[in-house]
Amino acid sequence: MSIDFKEIINQVKENQNKLNSCIKHDFSIDITPEKKLDKRYRCINCNGEVSSIEKY
């Protein structure tokens, strides 16, 4: 397992922890304004990130 791969796994886990501990998500922050597809959003309450598919 490469370091890069571990790093990605850690980030995913960290993001999941943030999302799980959030009381109420508000995905108002568009972190991929340049994209039309494959967009990602950030919750203003927990800073967790989701794809546009997970958002709904």
Ligand SMILES: [Zn+2]
């Ligand atoms: Zn949240």
